[in-house]
Amino acid sequence: MHVRVLYFAIVRDRLGGVSEEALELDEGATVADLSAALEARHPALSGLLSKVRFAVDEAFAGADAPLRDGCEVALIPPVSGG
Amino acid sequence: MAGRLFAVVDRPISVIEVLDAVGGDGFGGTVTFTGTVRDCSRGRDVAHLEYEAYVPMAERVLARIGDEIAEQWPGTRTAIVHRVGTLAVGETAVVIAVAAPHRAEAFEGCRHAIERLKEDVPIWKREVFADGSEWVGMGP
Numbered sequence: 001m002h003v004r005v006l007y008f009a010i011v012r013d014r015l016g017g018v019s020e021e022a023l024e025l026d027e028g029a030t031v032a033d034l035s036a037a038l039e040a041r042h043p044a045l046s047g048l049l050s051k052v053r054f055a056v057d058e059a060f061a062g063a064d065a066p067l068r069d070g071c072e073v074a075l076i077p078p079v080s081g082g
Numbered sequence: 083m084a085g086r087l088f089a090v091v092d093r094p095i096s097v098i099e100v101l102d103a104v105g106g107d108g109f110g111g112t113v114t115f116t117g118t119v120r121d122c123s124r125g126r127d128v129a130h131l132e133y134e135a136y137v138p139m140a141e142r143v144l145a146r147i148g149d150e151i152a153e154q155w156p157g158t159r160t161a162i163v164h165r166v167g168t169l170a171v172g173e174t175a176v177v178i179a180v181a182a183p184h185r186a187e188a189f190e191g192c193r194h195a196i197e198r199l200k201e202d203v204p205i206w207k208r209e210v211f212a213d214g215s216e217w218v219g220m221g222p
Binding site: 006008009010013051055058059060074076077078079080081082 | 117133134135136138139140142164175176196199200201202203204205206207208217218219220
């Protein structure tokens with residue numbers, strides 16, 4: 001399946017300014033699978049992934065949440081609005 | 083008649099605009115919260131702040147917070163506008179307005195709104211100092 005991953009704030013900075021990329025995952029992949037794939041693909045994210053929440057199609061999702069083909073996943077580092 | 087206003091904008095916020103969104107003859111009290119950029123943070127002088135947002139999700143979560151308030155304090159109406167971009171000291175980053183038939187619910191709803199916004203809305207603030215910058219909330 002194809003997923004679109006969005007990077008914000010400190011995550012984007014760690015990736016040198018990359019704000020989004022497309023990833024291919026196996027059918028049935030979960031948020032945890034995506035996280036592992038990102039850790040392998042981007043060593044610069046090590047140590048940071050444990051501090052981010054994931055949002056799938058604009059809703060917070062846990063590690064076991066399934067992904068669908070075409071979904072949009074955002075890495076949400078600790079928020080600081082207001 | 084007032085509509086729903088839960089927005090992320092990249093322009094100065096009009097407090098009147100946010101108040102107008104919660105207007106109505108049934109409301110006896112309206113409480114607003116305004117978040118502004120301070121001149122110092124943890125002992126360092128702030129040059130300016132930079133806010134960014136995952137805008138579609140931020141607006142969705144702001145609206146959900148409004149729904150939470152209406153559920154917990156029936157009869158209230160909430161509006162929230164948050165600004166993104168570069169903000170100078172003294173500028174307004176967020177305005178929240180909660181209107182209610184009576185003042186107690188307006189105060190409680192408005193407090194709830196800012197606390198919840200700081201928990202879950204995907205907006206991030208970077209403090210820029212004379213000698214560096216850092217994303218808020220990342221710890222030591």
